[in-house]
Amino acid sequence: MPLALWALTISAFAVGTTEFVIVGLLPTIAADLGVSIPSAGLLVSLYALGVTIGAPVLTAMADRLPRKTLLLLLLGLFILGNGYAAFAPDYGSLVAARFITGLAHGVFFAIASTIATDLVEPEKESSAIALVFLGLTVALVTGVPLGTFIGQNFGWQSTFLGVVALGVIGFIASSILVPANLTKAASAGIKAQLQVLTSPRLLLVYLITAIGYGGNFIAFTFLAPMLNQVTGLSASAVSLVLLLYGASVAVGNIAGGKLADRIGAVASLTVIFAGLAISLVALGAFLTSPIAAIAVAAFWGGFAFANVPPLQSYVVQIAREVSPGAVDVASGLNIGAFNLGIAGGAWAGGLVVESIGLAAAPYIAAGVVGVGIVLVRLSGRLNTSAPRAVAAE
Helix, strand or coil, X not given: CCHHHHHHHHHHHHHHHHHHHHHHHHHHHHHHHCCCHHHHHHHHHHHHHHHHHHHHHHHHHCCCCCHHHHHHHHHHHHHHHHHHHHCCCCHHHHHHHHHHHHHHHXXXXXXXXXXXXXXXXXXXXXXXXXXXXXXXXXXXXXXXXXXXXXXXXXCHXXXXXXXXXXXXXXXXXXXXXXXXXXXXXXXXXXXXXHHHHHCHHHHHHHHHHHHHHHHCHHHHCCHHHHHXXXXXXCHHHHHHHHHHHHHHHXXXXXXXHHHHHXXXXXXXXXXXXXXXXXXXXXXXXXXXXXXXXXXHHHHHHHHHCCCHHHHHHHHHHHHHHHCHHHHHHHHHHHHHHHHHHHHHXXXXXXXXXXXXXXXXXXXXXXXXXXXXXXXXXXXXXXXXXXXXXXXXX
């Protein structure tokens, strides 16, 4: 893999850390700024809102910029947003800083995905995207716990300063290693961008992303309380399980990309979603057994994020067919779909836990992921019928 991909991975690590570390810092920030925990929780939801809005909208607005230039501008915005957060004088300023940083997040992963596919041969595109998203998954394993520890012991502002340092490293690496002569299809204008929003094939993939990927968060959002209250593990043991889960996620992310390169997006997504659904059912069945629950959690992590590379490369592949001039916009919309899935899954999980109980969350999550499998198979049928439709014309 080209060194430029590792520059993108480093940058993705920084972006992923700032997205997820806020969860561990909410009590600290709430106490320091004198706001309630629910109010502090807006720092999570408004960040996701920034991602959802920024990914498609800003990608479309910056459509004519060279990709490397846009990448560096986004990393600059990311650095400024986190720097502003580190010195935010009050709660409102911190909320604004998080929203701004979320805007950069969404477009970064959209552009980084398309840059990654330009740097390798077509048969390695999914693996290239997986390497970029490896930075995000490694952030779950190392960046988030380390950032939480720093924030709890040296002040939450220190965590944001640390993320700024990571962003600067990513900016320097990208400016040196990412080539300036990246291929880019000529912009097809507003019409092509609208085709992205009206293509049944792309809309279906966005739905698959939101449901199949987001369904997992019905259970994942509440993994810690499930292990603590249902399984009976101590807080320290739960932390170790989360670390094990994160390590499994990192392995599964790479494996998902390689699998998609070998057997194609539809087949790989079918296998991954099936494995994810089985893992969730197993988690529900063995949740009361500590040893079995830990083993299932490790197995589950391997499938939880493995769908990200094939989903993102799948969108890029279809966009090249239906709207070649708006591939970046299509990629950005899928990043938005990922975040809508996270928000929707966490919200639905809260409803499940409140109305049925923690132990029911894995089963409901498995059912939602099962719907994702059905949609994947439907998408495969649309792909096989598309060439015949073109030929008939």
